Amino acid sequence: MSKQSIFGRISSLVRANINSLLDSAEDPEKMIDQLVRDYTNSIVDAEAAIAETVGNLRLLERDHAEDVRAAGEWGAKALAASNKAEEYRAAGNAAEADKFDNLAKVALQRQISAENEAKQAEPTIASQNEVVEKLKSGLNGMKTKLDQLKAKRAELVARAKTAEAQNRVADAVKSIxxxxxxxxxxxxxxxxxxxxxxxxxxxxxxxxxxxxxxxxxxxxxxxxxxxxxxxxxxxxxxxxxxxxx
Known part of the structure; x- marks a missing residue:
């Protein structure tokens, strides 16, 4: 899941809610409170989406670690089989030597396969780690904006009420x-x-x-x-x- 797909969807939802509130011309205080709730819910959605992305990344990392571990184990087995083959060959037992050389080859094939899988996963893991860092940064930015909105709430409500009072005074003056x-x-x-x-x-x-x-x-x-x-x-x-x- 990309950074754009997560925050693009959330940003569209937030803009839609804001436009709906503005079009309905509700009480300014209620409108701001609703905006805070919507933005808070959007952060919760973003956290869930990022958690899912991080979870998938951790699965990739564990699979990569398992491939690296398997490659090491197969390499060790290949070495052990090759050493055993040399012992039999030194003892003049060519049949057993060939048998263990074949086992070493199988182990080496498994090692190469595990190494290839690990190498193929590394670019994906690197890119996903970059995406996760950007997502976390974007999430922190959303939380900062929410804190700013909460801090701005009192000022916005006061300004809205002042503007309303000014309009009432102007209407009263006009009426007399x-x-x-x-x-x-x-x-x-x-x-x-x-x-x-x-x-x-x-x-x-x-x-x-x-x-x-x-x-x-x-x-x-x-x-x-x-x-x-x-x-x-x-x-x-x-x-x-x-x-x-």
């Missing part, structure tokens, strides 16, 4: 714009003006009614004067009482 007749204050002022006009109308109506009452009093005064003069005529004085100056 004294120069805007459509604002809340403008509509309230218009209502007051209508009430003032209504009060003025009632005052004018009351004043008009009061003038009418005074006019009635003047008319009543004139009628009373007429009655007095009529009474004087009937009493025979013949002279209408003079109007007092």
């Amino acid at each position: 714009d004294v120069l805007d007749p459509t604002s809340d204050l403008g509509r309230f002022e218009d209502k007051i003006r209508r009430q003032e006009a209504l009060a003025q109308g009632k005052e004018e109506l009351a004043a008009s009614s009061l003038d009418a009452q005074f006019n009635e009093l003047e008319d009543l005064g004139e009628l009373t004067e007429v009655e007095l003069r009529l009474a004087a005529l009937k009493s025979g004085s013949g002279t209408a009482p003079a109007i007092e100056q």
Whole structure:
């Protein structure tokens, strides 16, 4: 499993989660907490993938070590068989000497086979060791980013709340714009003006009614004067009482 395949998959998952959170426009604090959880889960996934890679590498290393050990053992057996063959040959027993020489050849073939397998595995082991080191470094980088995200959480939440408060203040200021007749204050002022006009109308109506009452009093005064003069005529004085100056 390559470094790119592990971290590429995890990186795609993290980006998808971030985009989903941003698109949903959730509460900033909840969004950051969810991001921390997603990133933590991604680190867990990376650790599992790296552990599997390391496990496979250790299997290769054990197989390589077994091949190296086997090659050594077959070499020792080949040497032992060759020495035994020489002993029989020195004793004049050619048949037994040839027999042990053949055993030595078989052992040497096994040694060569084990050595070849060990050599073939060495480049793979070397490359896998390099990949594992890069994976471990990438994992440490992810953990560092997570620590930074956790440390940044309080600042990001505070900034989000500050921005929200600023927007609310701006909306409130706009709603009471004294120069805007459509604002809340403008509509309230218009209502007051209508009430003032209504009060003025009632005052004018009351004043008009009061003038009418005074006019009635003047008319009543004139009628009373007429009655007095009529009474004087009937009493025979013949002279209408003079109007007092």
